[in-house]
Amino acid sequence: MNKNDIYRTLPKVDELLKDEFIASLSESLPNKIINEAISFVLDEYRDLIKNTSDDNLNKIDISVHNIVNKIITKSNELYDDKLKPLINATGVVIHTNLGRSILSQEIINKAVENTCRYNNLEFDLETGKRGSRYNHLEDLICKVTGAEAAHVVNNNASAVILVLSELAKGKNIPVSRGELVEIGGSFRIPEIMKISNCELKEIGCTNKTHLSDYRDAIDENTALILKVHSSNYKILGFTESPSLEDLSMLAKEKELPLYYDIGSGSIIDLSKFSSFEEHIDEPTVREALKYADVVSFSGDKLLGSAQAGIIVGKREYIERMKKNQLTRALRLDKIIISILEQSFKAYLDEKKLFEKIPTLRMLSMTKEETEKRCLDLMDIFEDLKDKYNFELLDDYSEVGGGSLPASKLNSSVLAIESKKVSSEKILKSLREYNPPIIARIKNDKFIIDSRTLLDGDGEIIKKALEII
Numbered sequence: 001m002n003k004n005d006i007y008r009t010l011p012k013v014d015e016l017l018k019d020e021f022i023a024s025l026s027e028s029l030p031n032k033i034i035n036e037a038i039s040f041v042l043d044e045y046r047d048l049i050k051n052t053s054d055d056n057l058n059k060i061d062i063s064v065h066n067i068v069n070k071i072i073t074k075s076n077e078l079y080d081d082k083l084k085p086l087i088n089a090t091g092v093v094i095h096t097n098l099g100r101s102i103l104s105q106e107i108i109n110k111a112v113e114n115t116c117r118y119n120n121l122e123f124d125l126e127t128g129k130r131g132s133r134y135n136h137l138e139d140l141i142c143k144v145t146g147a148e149a150a151h152v153v154n155n156n157a158s159a160v161i162l163v164l165s166e167l168a169k170g171k172n173i174p175v176s177r178g179e180l181v182e183i184g185g186s187f188r189i190p191e192i193m194k195i196s197n198c199e200l201k202e203i204g205c206t207n208k209t210h211l212s213d214y215r216d217a218i219d220e221n222t223a224l225i226l227k228v229h230s231s232n233y234k235i236l237g238f239t240e241s242p243s244l245e246d247l248s249m250l251a252k253e254k255e256l257p258l259y260y261d262i263g264s265g266s267i268i269d270l271s272k273f274s275s276f277e278e279h280i281d282e283p284t285v286r287e288a289l290k291y292a293d294v295v296s297f298s299g300d301k302l303l304g305s306a307q308a309g310i311i312v313g314k315r316e317y318i319e320r321m322k323k324n325q326l327t328r329a330l331r332l333d334k335i336i337i338s339i340l341e342q343s344f345k346a347y348l349d350e351k352k353l354f355e356k357i358p359t360l361r362m363l364s365m366t367k368e369e370t371e372k373r374c375l376d377l378m379d380i381f382e383d384l385k386d387k388y389n390f391e392l393l394d395d396y397s398e399v400g401g402g403s404l405p406a407s408k409l410n411s412s413v414l415a416i417e418s419k420k421v422s423s424e425k426i427l428k429s430l431r432e433y434n435p436p437i438i439a440r441i442k443n444d445k446f447i448i449d450s451r452t453l454l455d456g457d458g459e460i461i462k463k464a465l466e467i468i
């Protein structure tokens, strides 16, 4: 057969659509997807035939059976969820690339229950008139943080833009060179200030800024004093920056508001957690509010809830932000409002807090607990001992999410060595498993950090290891 004959033997689209396996596929998948898969597979065959030398043409399998199988595989691949769950075995709790803080099933379920029907999102049940979507959260946030007033937007980056646009538009703000930070991808304080139409006055040096630097920079066109928490890096050694208390005294003296972008936004004092290797010094929102007039933080970092930017502080400033036009552009969806409500409610009941906020449960886990979890994993992996060596090692987990960069969590981790394949091969195979399992390699050893595993993950990892 020459190439033209082979092209002609390829089945036609309508023939394929009549194939019994493809017909039954259309019961579960949209026709659009199946048609796309058919075109894809036939194109692939045409390319293959074109690029194959005449001598090798007979090696191409153009049986209908083979073509149909490829179409089924491709259809499933095209229709597979793009955003899907995976197993985090990295030990990085607030993993920026793996969904930041995760939510408990209980909180998600409650939020779904409250929003999958019509609801009172913007309806005042007492008066029967229009209500505000922000009322559902404000009192609760104030109760939990001790703030006078609160406002919530899409994320903390937009919270910073809103605060600066409202309080500092067309004016200047002195910022310490040590706080001109970039956080995550593309959130840079100097750029954010440009977007917010305010002028940045750089003061001090990267490692040292004195209160007098602030005092000297303040003029009649200064809008506020800004402090940015250097949440994702730490300058060590010969360093100095004025305390929040000093800044607040200066702000009062100059009659300017003090705004603290605290970033992670811890509600509880994390220094109580014995899981951290060293004493940690992360300000809580309540502490920050003692001195700052306005404080903003993320919903999905240390708070452990959904993506949001929470702004708390003096009522006079918060009310101005609520009225700003940007608030409409940055507004939250009902499902997020409901999740935030459930998360803040969890903080009212300390007994159930760790159950409802996985981020806090994982951060508080002691080394002994991680060791116990690794031993449980070894029990699950018992049958795999002829293929792998298992070993407990001392290591560190990380908070992640640009929170507490220098604070390590003491952990026992499980090192797994295959008797046949390399650690890189295990890493890759597990990543390609369904569900994907993400882990790390340290000193050539494949490491499972149990701190971030959820119920049932051990059994799935076992199945993935079995087939390597």
Ligand SMILES: *Cc1c(COP(=O)(O)O)cnc(C)c1O
Residues within 6 Å of the ligand: 155, 156, 157, 158, 160, 183, 184, 187, 228, 229, 230, 231, 232, 261, 262, 263, 264, 297, 298, 299, 300, 308, 309, 402
């Ligand atoms: C994380 C962070 C932000 C950005 O918050 P998002 O919720 O990611 O938008 C801003 N400022 C600081 C100090 C942060 O740590």
